[in-house]
Amino acid sequence: MSAGSVEPPTPYLRVDLGRLRTNVAAAADRAAAAGVAMRPHAKTHKCPEVARLQLEAGAVGLTVATIGEAEVFVEESGAEDVFVAYPLWLTAESAARLRDLGQRADVAIGIDSVEAARHNGALLEGADVAVLVEVDSGHHRSGADPADAGEVAAAAVEAGLTLRGVFTFPGHGYGPDAREGAAADEARALTAAVASLRASGLEPDVVSGGSTPTLAVTDTGVVTEMRPGVYVFGDAQQWELGVVPPSSIALVCRATVVSHAGGHLVLDSGSKALGADRAAYATGWGRLPAYPDARVVQLSEHHAVVDLAGAPLPALGTRVDVVPNHVCNTVNLADALWVDDGGGLVRWSVSARGRNS
């Protein structure tokens, strides 16, 4: 850190700008080489500065999860094209917000049922808002059966909505040795969805898929657009899944050693800083780059208890970096990212933090 730059109190989120830039460029290059559009998911970073890096690297627009996120990125990052990749069920109020947004940017939303197509279509009458039909490719969260995509799309068109295409999230690629299978499921589901649209006499402009685990193995003969999110930072989930090497992880929570109780390392990076995520395959509540064999064995709101696997305990007061399990939820806890640009720390605002609706 350069002389004169002020470090915030721990725990705080620290971004390595060089790694962030490299991650953004690598994914952009991969998409360009495959001839597919890049529409990164901004829910991961919630930060206009990161969005600008993505747009400068050639992203055609941004993906977001909520109307509130869309508003922030149109307002603060100059995004001209935002896709709310979520099966929204609109109210009069949220429809009015979308209508307003549609006058300032290209806006699309997700739908996954005939009912939602009719309901949202009625509320969006005359608005400049497009839709993509979500299909389930195996994650079994939201999304219509691919065979029903045509019926949903036709209902949307009948309700006066502009059909842009189809999308899916192959979230079941988050698992050990799961990404190739999930990518194949994604290709099958999207192919079936496109066939279903065509059987209804409709043609998609966009066939959208992708996630960080499946990014490298997505069938670019099927998708026209990718929506990865986590790739900008990486996290312990991606590390443990073998998707991202620890040397590429661009965000850590910097913590202080506050206790040696019981011969363990106790850090001040608890679940209110790291997030409480722990997937079934995770080996703990976060990983330590400086101690690859260590595990966070206990996490409470302001304590992370670390088993250092026999390494000598760093002294009380030492700063230690922790890679969170799931960076999207980590960033959503923080008001700021502290970005190491090689010359000191710069504060970037997490402007869309907490924008859940």
Add this chain to the structure above:
Amino acid sequence: MSAGSVEPPTPYLRVDLGRLRTNVAAAADRAAAAGVAMRPHAKTHKCPEVARLQLEAGAVGLTVATIGEAEVFVEESGAEDVFVAYPLWLTAESAARLRDLGQRADVAIGIDSVEAARHNGALLEGADVAVLVEVDSGHHRSGADPADAGEVAAAAVEAGLTLRGVFTFPGHGYGPDAREGAAADEARALTAAVASLRASGLEPDVVSGGSTPTLAVTDTGVVTEMRPGVYVFGDAQQWELGVVPPSSIALVCRATVVSHAGGHLVLDSGSKALGADRAAYATGWGRLPAYPDARVVQLSEHHAVVDLAGAPLPALGTRVDVVPNHVCNTVNLADALWVDDGGGLVRWSVSARGRNS
């Protein structure tokens, strides 16, 4: 909800003011009847209005986890006595903040080692800040061995700090059938800690313990002060542990049914609204008061997938309430609590949200 009051978009946190008042009063009455002081932990609610209810009900002061929380509650709730129940390792900056706070309120902090006593003592020279020695009663997080409490306390006194007493957090009472055992462990550890202090010629003014699970079974012959947090709201953890009946739970996340994909109920209350906490004993990622047999079987950032155990699916667009697993982390995600006072919804600010340092 009364005519004219405006409901925020889902997902949002909704508080039943009647239940909140009842919970605050019941715990205050229990402490008064037992002759112990009540010092509720404000990390649960992070909300000055809730703190004021606790202080009005006779709390001697507040417990907090960070200096930032202490600052908020002294500033915004009129708290005159705050205890940072955490083994702080101070820096020059955080010591200056504590020193400043000590001029406006009675302030105490935790320490759990001789090193921390010396380090913090040097940084707090001349400041009006007291200390309590933390001991481990079986949760194995932070805290000195009770037998070492006297040595730590003596180091604090030698470093110029004012000794207030000893404290512990019996967090291992969070488990099925664990609270009686944890309460007994707490009593043993605190008794041993007091004996250790006396062996060093020191006498504690305060012997502090308690948590929401152990509240009803704490040995009030040992503790002079209790620090429960979750009791104000309750949550699905307390429900599943049998500590709090669902009819007493005062905070829910109100969500909207956005999808029926796969025959499941899909709500917009994901981990960015509920928090991702799932203890080993939890049966899911939250509970639904209107459907006691239902379980949140899948949680992602903006989706909660619910298995309704055969109940008919409520229609798309229906509002459904979810009790989060761990309310402390839930509240820390929100900027506001929407409080149903019987006549409509009032907005209370979560002023200490994100104050992790």
